[in-house]
Amino acid sequence: MNRTSLTGLQMIGNNFSGEGDHTFRAFAPLQQQWLPQEFREATTGEIDSALNLAAQAFTVYKKTTPQQRAAFLQAIAEEIISLGDELINVASAESGLPLPRLQGERDRTTGQLRLFAATITEGSWVNARITTPTPDLRQMQIPIGVTGIFGASNFPLAFSVAGGDTTAALAAGCTVVFKAHPAHPHTSHLTATAIRKAVLRTNMPDGVFSLVHGTSHETGQYLAAHPLVSAIAFTGSFKGGKALYDTATRRAVPIPVFAEMGSVNPVFFLPGILREKGTALATQFLQSVTLGTGQFCTNPGLFITAAGNDTDAFINALRQGVGTLPNGYMLTPGILAAYNNGIATLREQGVEVLGEAPPADQQATPSLLQVTAAQVLENPALCHEVFGPSSLHIHAGSIEEIYTVARRLEGQLTATIHGTEEELQQHAALIDILREKAGRIIINGFPTGVAVSHAMVHGGPWPATTPAAGTSVGTAAIYRFCRPVCYQDFPAYLLPPELQDENPMKIWRQVNGDISKNSL
């Protein structure tokens, strides 16, 4: 290992550390080879150091003004852009994702940093609530402390080091110890150096952000069990999220885990819409299934139709279309193996292959599978997520059976319905069932593509996420890292600006039940 390089080390606050002896390397999917750079796994001592520094930094960082934190977030965005092509090239090498996709993902990353900066600068997000005069009660959201955040494999930029969770936590006023995903350690390192430059440029406290590397579950578990951590954010597999949840809820002092654990994102196609434009929908659906080689949390892994001639034509179009789709490299050999195992397991359980692309070595083959509604109702495990470019068709005998399937679904990030206006009006009850199952309901669209906006919900009932009341995309994500506090009978000189009579920040507040920007 090159001892003179900082790449490969932990970043503990603004300093680099390489105490451990265990090293690992990232795999380049397109080249099918291990990359040369070695990364050291963090020792528990290094994680302790990062957390201690984060706890110290929190005492300073929580008192920064929204403007200061916004400048910090803006600076992170600028420093990410300053990394230039190197970041994109390294991310592409480590993930196998194409350059244009990663350029777009970088835009998404800097865009969400700027959106959160604007949100906290505007300031109304703190949900100030004031009731007077006796007692004088003034409530607002405050940050909860040190957060432990995990990078996702499938978004090396937007759900990784400077991604949505980090941005929301920093915007709220929390400090962050970030566990890099071992599939893209170099990308993570580069992004962390951008954050480091932003910390130094904007005079943020040393320790507001740290990066640790690790390949073992123990590293993550150590973080989730640590007394200095106040919340965990995670995007990944159900198994990984559940393990963190179990640890965090069994601590002496339990902490929340905001785990986005994936979903099969069912898409319901009603017969009338298939009659109108089944062929076009087949093409669009296959694009959604195979976008990014199917490596999205919102990949439509399940679609449901009712028997009929128009459905048969749609299915035939899908069958023909899937055979012409390109194979794709997946993020890691482990993810490819899990995909192939997932498909094989379904086939062993009697699931029919509706169609698949011609296989290619070391690549994921787009596949459409098919079961009857009866099969799924008997064995709900058939609907579990197979992460990758496949989708399982549930062939219902009737519209009534579609309802039965819908009622039996597990919690989902999204649920989608395609129907004509007449069908949608007729099947409002189906939409109503799906609303109980998912965080986002889509009409005549596709679940892939998760806009970062004030109104997005990227979350949903278990096992999609925990807890269902959170979102990991959009500005409402900030509330995961906050709690309300009430100041009773505080003299003016002790109140935070958000709660002062004069409303110096000019934010929207609820004062004795009325919403306004008025002073008291």
Added chain:
Amino acid sequence: MNRTSLTGLQMIGNNFSGEGDHTFRAFAPLQQQWLPQEFREATTGEIDSALNLAAQAFTVYKKTTPQQRAAFLQAIAEEIISLGDELINVASAESGLPLPRLQGERDRTTGQLRLFAATITEGSWVNARITTPTPDLRQMQIPIGVTGIFGASNFPLAFSVAGGDTTAALAAGCTVVFKAHPAHPHTSHLTATAIRKAVLRTNMPDGVFSLVHGTSHETGQYLAAHPLVSAIAFTGSFKGGKALYDTATRRAVPIPVFAEMGSVNPVFFLPGILREKGTALATQFLQSVTLGTGQFCTNPGLFITAAGNDTDAFINALRQGVGTLPNGYMLTPGILAAYNNGIATLREQGVEVLGEAPPADQQATPSLLQVTAAQVLENPALCHEVFGPSSLHIHAGSIEEIYTVARRLEGQLTATIHGTEEELQQHAALIDILREKAGRIIINGFPTGVAVSHAMVHGGPWPATTPAAGTSVGTAAIYRFCRPVCYQDFPAYLLPPELQDENPMKIWRQVNGDISKNSL
């Protein structure tokens, strides 16, 4: 048992049921005798019936308009008042609480029903967030389903059958299966009949509310483990709340538990304020400690001072004052026994008795105890809650030691500081430490008295409540029973009124980042 009486039975939706053979009776603290009325414990079959009915009712109830739900809540308030003196007399017999206190508690109960009715009628609470045009995303809060709610021993009206948790859940659109506290089953029955009349009067679905009785932990555990339950709300002991939390987080599908598990509500007295008005503060503090025989979640069970002459005078005033305080009957023999054991255990651990009232048979004796800061730092368990009219004085050697004690405190519902203006400005850092520990910070007041308002926070970091982000008092309590859902690209005719372009409900909404009541 009188088979012709409905009192003593479960109320499963609008019908009464007495399948079980196990019966119990309530204890009358003032008379020190068991009351004659027998109550049947619910069978698991009865709980199943209540939950199945609640799940069916939810499919209807969640679609009621806010106006319909508000009318229901108003009707409950009216029917509670229609119960007249009988409710107050029965509650007093079962709890030993005086009539004026219970009349006030009834006002609080009907007041919070009306406050929630007004809140949902106004409608902005749903936090509508809209971003357009592509994609068209519209987010709002929706109810989470069937809730299991537990009555508290110490508020037979305001934190019981039609109390804050039930009101918040019903306001949100959730249905309720309520587990009555066995200390006041008759009060619970009467209140349930008031809700039943309101259900019938306002045409709410049968099963929107059910009442079950039980004395065993198994009844509560059965509810928390039941697949039809989406959330639990509880007010009571740490042990009880923790047991429900453990069950709920270890289910196949975990659910949130909103447990308010009590607190010692530390009160810090700085030297300057004691110099100015130590004697008056001593009187007020003793009133707060012994209010309701100390049976409040916000009872100040801990107070902290720094050594000095003014502190000595304050302590002497307390010592003299406590000797003149009246004894009081506690809610149940079990609670009295726990109080006496708690005091005895502290004394065995070397805690000094600062002063106590003369004892009286079967009553709780107001007691002030004292330890040094060093003792508490060595043995933090000394600070655990002893529910009743006692408070533990932590005698710190210096202001610095006060800070050390503050930093080591567990999570609390409240924390209070008494100080002169000069002291408060000088010790902003102490307030800052306490803000991390509690949901409500009080300046120059006392924690007892929890106003039901839009701005109240009755919650705080573990072990005060779980999760810290909730409140069980005030209108923000409604958010515990909701989650956000996002409607993407919905045609106008499928959108709920809150999210329609025209804003027919005239609620405050966030549209593309701007807050207004405008239509799109």
